[in-house]
Amino acid sequence: MEIDPRRALTVPEFCWLEHLSKSKFFELKRRGLAPTTTDVDGLQRISPQSREDWHERMAALAKSEAAQLEAERRRELAAVAGRAAAASPNHVSKNRSVQRRGGEKAGDVERRRRRPR
Numbered sequence: 001m002e003i004d005p006r007r008a009l010t011v012p013e014f015c016w017l018e019h020l021s022k023s024k025f026f027e028l029k030r031r032g033l034a035p036t037t038t039d040v041d042g043l044q045r046i047s048p049q050s051r052e053d054w055h056e057r058m059a060a061l062a063k064s065e066a067a068q069l070e071a072e073r074r075r076e077l078a079a080v081a082g083r084a085a086a087a088s089p090n091h092v093s094k095n096r097s098v099q100r101r102g103g104e105k106a107g108d109v110e111r112r113r114r115r116p117r
Contacts, residue, residue, distance in 0.1 A: 003016065003017055005017055005048065005051070006048055007048070008038070008040075008045040008046060008047050008048070009045065009046045009051070010043060010044065010045060010046075011025060011037070011044050011046070014035070014046045014051065033057070033058070033061070034054070035050045035051055035053065035054035036050045036053075036054075037050070038050075
């Protein structure tokens, strides 16, 4: 199928050029994310400018969503790392209690840290 992308496109032509299914196009339209269409005698057309604007909107949306997902992923990783560190027998909170008991030397605490549990 030869389609000149510099002219106004029908919905099926747009979908073919963008590798979208028609159902995906109409899902995007329901969500307000489809390119603006112009009705020409009952036939929906997508202008080249509308297509360019759609590409820009999709790129901005992808960047913002990606940034949000990356930040959320990092927060989750930090929380998991914090819980793992707190559960570790080598955590500073557990070593202080050993030091407060008295009677042990600094070397004993170091040996305890190296010993796997």
